[in-house]
Amino acid sequence: MKRWMSVLRTPVGLTATVLSIGVLVLAVVAPLLWTDNADAIDTDDILAGPSAQHWAGTDNLGRDIFYRTLVATRLSVELALAATVIAVVVGLLIGTAPYLLGRRPGRVVLAGTNIAVAFPGILLALFFAVIFGVGAKGAVLAIGFAGAPTFGRLTQTLVAGISSRDFVAAAHVAGVPRLRILFRHVLPNVSEPLVVNATIGAGAALLSFAGLSFLGLGVQQPAYDWGRLLFDGIGSIYVNPAAALAPGIAVLVAGLAFNLFGESVAKGLGVGVVGGIPALPPSPEALEADAPAAEQAHGSGTDLVLDVRDLEVAFPGPTGPIRPVRGVSFSVRRGEALGIVGESGSGKSLTALAVSRLVEAPGRVDAARLDLLGSDLRVEETKAQRRLLGTSLAMVFQDPMTSFNPTRRMGGQLAEGARHHQGLDRASALARAVDRMRAVRISEPERRAHQYPHEFSGGMRQRAMIGMGLMGSPALIVADEPTTALDVTVQQQVLDLLAAIRAAEDVALVLISHDVTVVGEVCDRVLVMYAGKIVEDLPAADLAATARHPYTRALVAAVPDMDTDLDAPLAVIPGRPVDPADVPAGCAFAARCPLATARCHAEEPPLEADGTGRRVACWHAGEPIDLEVDGSLLGRDEREEVEAR
Ligand code: SF4
Numbered sequence: 001m002k003r004w005m006s007v008l009r010t011p012v013g014l015t016a017t018v019l020s021i022g023v024l025v026l027a028v029v030a031p032l033l034w035t036d037n038a039d040a041i042d043t044d045d046i047l048a049g050p051s052a053q054h055w056a057g058t059d060n061l062g063r064d065i066f067y068r069t070l071v072a073t074r075l076s077v078e079l080a081l082a083a084t085v086i087a088v089v090v091g092l093l094i095g096t097a098p099y100l101l102g103r104r105p106g107r108v109v110l111a112g113t114n115i116a117v118a119f120p121g122i123l124l125a126l127f128f129a130v131i132f133g134v135g136a137k138g139a140v141l142a143i144g145f146a147g148a149p150t151f152g153r154l155t156q157t158l159v160a161g162i163s164s165r166d167f168v169a170a171a172h173v174a175g176v177p178r179l180r181i182l183f184r185h186v187l188p189n190v191s192e193p194l195v196v197n198a199t200i201g202a203g204a205a206l207l208s209f210a211g212l213s214f215l216g217l218g219v220q221q222p223a224y225d226w227g228r229l230l231f232d233g234i235g236s237i238y239v240n241p242a243a244a245l246a247p248g249i250a251v252l253v254a255g256l257a258f259n260l261f262g263e264s265v266a267k268g269l270g271v272g273v274v275g276g277i278p279a280l281p282p283s284p285e286a287l288e289a290d291a292p293a294a295e296q297a298h299g300s301g302t303d304l305v306l307d308v309r310d311l312e313v314a315f316p317g318p319t320g321p322i323r324p325v326r327g328v329s330f331s332v333r334r335g336e337a338l339g340i341v342g343e344s345g346s347g348k349s350l351t352a353l354a355v356s357r358l359v360e361a362p363g364r365v366d367a368a369r370l371d372l373l374g375s376d377l378r379v380e381e382t383k384a385q386r387r388l389l390g391t392s393l394a395m396v397f398q399d400p401m402t403s404f405n406p407t408r409r410m411g412g413q414l415a416e417g418a419r420h421h422q423g424l425d426r427a428s429a430l431a432r433a434v435d436r437m438r439a440v441r442i443s444e445p446e447r448r449a450h451q452y453p454h455e456f457s458g459g460m461r462q463r464a465m466i467g468m469g470l471m472g473s474p475a476l477i478v479a480d481e482p483t484t485a486l487d488v489t490v491q492q493q494v495l496d497l498l499a500a501i502r503a504a505e506d507v508a509l510v511l512i513s514h515d516v517t518v519v520g521e522v523c524d525r526v527l528v529m530y531a532g533k534i535v536e537d538l539p540a541a542d543l544a545a546t547a548r549h550p551y552t553r554a555l556v557a558a559v560p561d562m563d564t565d566l567d568a569p570l571a572v573i574p575g576r577p578v579d580p581a582d583v584p585a586g587c588a589f590a591a592r593c594p595l596a597t598a599r600c601h602a603e604e605p606p607l608e609a610d611g612t613g614r615r616v617a618c619w620h621a622g623e624p625i626d627l628e629v630d631g632s633l634l635g636r637d638e639r640e641e642v643e644a645r
Contacts, residue, residue, distance in 0.1 A: 090148035121146050341515070356395055585604070
């Protein structure tokens with residue numbers, strides 16, 4: 001309310017309000033008060049210029065143009081609004097179709113929309129006017145359908161933008177059907193620009209009516225709107241210019257009113273961001289209280305939660321498929337914490353997305369096996385599978401701000417999955433949401449459940465995201481860079497919380513991070529990924545001392561510890577990560593590796609187990625890398641050069 005009042009106090013808000021109210025009041029009262037004056041024929045005073053009696057003169061039957069302009073307000077506004085409603089409804093159908101229909105039919109709709117948008121609106125309107133026929137009804141349909149592609153294109157762009165956000169992905173993981181996601185999560189977040197566009201569209205529709213009427217295709221006599229009056233006025237413009245000017249000004253003022261109204265509505269709908277206080281550390285007691293639910297969920301025979309074999313993720317590229325994930329195999333057991341580390345572009349996040357069925361077309365996921373709790377995730381998604389993903393898998397995304405729908409209260413968002421999958425009524429689901437918020441140590445959860453995401457601090461949002469995952473009985477939490485967007489103290493709290501949940505609920509955790517320290521601290525086992533492949537798989541405890549792959553050792557060396565000489569430059573990994581579209585032959589790390597030999601450039605090393613449960617892919621695993629100059633790990637040739645000196 002406060003925001004709307006402040007918008008109202010701005011010059012734009014005030015002008016929009018005054019003009020809009022003026023136009024609406026005129027539309028209602030003018031036909032009631034002045035129809036007789038507007039229709040009165042005076043053959044003694046035809047085509048007269050402006051006078052005290054007729055402010056805008058008279059037409060060819062001696063009728064008062066000023067009164068006719070006032071009376072025409074209702075029909076003009078009604079027609080413009082009707083055409084806008086048609087444009088919005090058809091535009092929404094066109095705009096949301098690609099999201100609802102999927103890849104191939106969606107592409108056809110997109111291509112059709114792009115072609116229609118390429119035509120000037122007035123040409124389309126003329127085309128449809130010919131189809132729908134001359135007259136007010138035909139003009140409304142013509143202008144409505146002509147405006148739909150532009151509105152549809154805007155909707156498509158906005159929907160595509162929002163549907164890639166984390167909270168939509170979370171809703172997909174929670175198994176919420178697409179149509180429901182569209183109405184609950186996507187459309188509320190694109191409504192602001194759509195409302196603005198619709199009001200601006202109403203202004204444009206007014207002008208289009210003037211255009212069609214001018215061509216004789218719009219409103220037909222004896223009815224009249226501003227377009228019709230303009231058409232008649234143009235005919236006598238040399239005798240009485242005011243005859244065209246009066247309806248012209250009316251179109252201008254009403255168009256301006258619609259546009260400014262749209263702008264003010266946009267401002268009034270704006271969502272602000274408020275900072276907050278970091279949340280308190282987690283309470284082990286609260287977490288322990290949840291243990292029975294976890295036991296119930298995990299009570300089945302095997303303790304294998306996730307089993308991945310030869311996972312590949314590919315995207316179409318200009319010269320063939322690009323494969324950012326190339327044959328990744330791993331498994332996670334109940335209660336185990338597995339870290340996946342690597343630089344940007346190593347394929348670690350895509351691996352997590354593939355496991356959660358969140359790789360969208362045109363991306364393609366293939367695997368020899370992709371099992372979550374024994375259920376094959378490679379097959380077409382079934383209702384049972386959606387339920388399994390919704391209750392057994394929790395996703396925690398990097399940016400806690402984009403993880404929630406900004407237009408919905410936190411409690412409702414947490415409760416959504418429970419209502420859907422566990423069949424809880426609204427009150428029970430909300431009560432569970434409050435309980436889960438308490439479990440992740442959000443203070444005053446009853447009050448907080450009624451707040452919006454922007455009223456939570458970053459750390460609290462991330463806790464709430466974890467709480468959302470706990471609404472079911474998760475067997476696996478996949479956390480993709482969960483602390484990257486948080487400050488250092490809050491980072492530690494979130495890591496502690498994840499560790500506490502794992503311990504208390506025996507949940508498996510897959511933690512994706514570029515930070516080898518974070519992974520080493522929280523996880524039991526670490527997979528190191530480079531260029532879409534696992535290059536080393538080892539216990540987290542061995543990371544610092546006995547990692548064998550040069551890339552893992554470089555990642556560890558790049559992190560300062562207590563023994564690091566702060567006066568010396570930190571070790572850096574020379575060169576850039578591999579472009580997934582251009583992976584070299586042989587070992588992908590060879591160009592940056594201090595141990596690279598001719599064999600490394602020619603033959604790709606396989607990922608081999610060493611008999612102790614560790615795996616490494618390197619022809620020279622474990623060989624010493626001990627020379628550093630200027631903080632860079634030296635290549636073999638450079639090392640020989642330095643040794644020869
Ligand atoms: S295979 Fe060769 S280039 Fe690749 S990491 Fe091992 S030593 Fe380096």
